[in-house]
Amino acid sequence: MLKEYHADLHIHSCLSPCASLDLSPRKIIERALEERLDFIAVTDHNIARNIPAVMGQAEKRGFRVIPGMEVQSREEIHILTLFSDWPSLSAWAEVVWRHLPEIPNDPEFFGDQPVVDEEGNILEFEERLLINSTDLSLNEIRSQVRERGGIFIPAHFDKESLSLVSQLGFVPIDLEPDALEMGRKTQAALPKDSRDPTAAIPRILCSDAHQAEDIGRARSIFLLAEPTLAELRLALQGKEGRRVVTLVFPRPS
Numbered sequence: 577m578l579k580e581y582h583a584d585l586h587i588h589s590c591l592s593p594c595a596s597l598d599l600s601p602r603k604i605i606e607r608a609l610e611e612r613l614d615f616i617a618v619t620d621h622n623i624a625r626n627i628p629a630v631m632g633q634a635e636k637r638g639f640r641v642i643p644g645m646e647v648q649s650r651e652e653i654h655i656l657t658l659f660s661d662w663p664s665l666s667a668w669a670e671v672v673w674r675h676l677p678e679i680p681n682d683p684e685f686f687g688d689q690p691v692v693d694e695e696g697n698i699l700e701f702e703e704r705l706l707i708n709s710t711d712l713s714l715n716e717i718r719s720q721v722r723e724r725g726g727i728f729i730p731a732h733f734d735k736e737s738l739s740l741v742s743q744l745g746f747v748p749i750d751l752e753p754d755a756l757e758m759g760r761k762t763q764a765a766l767p768k769d770s771r772d773p774t775a776a777i778p779r780i781l782c783s784d785a786h787q788a789e790d791i792g793r794a795r796s797i798f799l800l801a802e803p804t805l806a807e808l809r810l811a812l813q814g815k816e817g818r819r820v821v822t823l824v825f826p827r828p829s
């Protein structure tokens with residue numbers, strides 16, 4: 577039976593240098609439950625080392641986390657890449673790592689990059705700067721993600737920086753993304769009519785939370801049979817009754 581699932585598919589953990597250090601796996605799952613989300617994806621910048629701990633913490637509470645990563649392309653465009661399971665994401669993360677420049681992080685300037693366990697205890701600090709462009713092109717990222725069975729979603733595609741629109745000025749139709757993630761403040765980017773060539777591409781909305789209180793502030797509601805990547809893909813394709821029901825924009829703060 578199909579039902580509505582509330583999802584926030586773009587959340588950072590403490591490993592992202594720009595994210596709050598209190599975004600431990602436990603905190604992320606607690607906040608997701610408080611916000612009555614049904615599933616989430618955690619997507620750090622160019623790395624996936626905190627994902628097993630987040631998935632472990634989620635499993636203890638009977639909650640579902642889609643393993644993901646926000647990859648930065650050569651063109652300085654952010655892409656959400658989501659996978660069905662940890663081995664698939666882990667293999668992709670190894671590829672991304674080989675394409676991320678070996679520039680050390682400056683924690684004073686960018687923030688710390690802690691790899692943590694399920695409770696948030698620090699195991700080590702990642703030393704390579706994570707917020708950098710890989711030398712993978714947008715098209716290479718798309719092909720690799722598709723080959724690995726993942727979902728490819730340009731992040732905050734209409735934002736004024738690090739987005740498709742900021743870097744290219746438009747959405748290349750031949751890119752055929754699985755969806756476009758809207759920026760949180762930009763309802764204006766919803767397609768206005770069917771003459772918009774991007775109108776057929778589904779939109780999703782997420783929080784891009786870098787602090788705990790933002791988790792779930794923006795979300796997408798999907799009609800699914802269960803909270804899995806396969807069901808999410810069907811919803812984005814509008815197949816078998818699955819669909820994106822609505823986008824929930826942030827409450828005024």
Ligand SMILES: [Zn+2]
Pocket residue numbers: 646654731732738
């Ligand atoms: Zn981003």
Ligand SMILES: [Zn+2]
Pocket residue numbers: 586588646731784
């Ligand atoms: Zn992000």
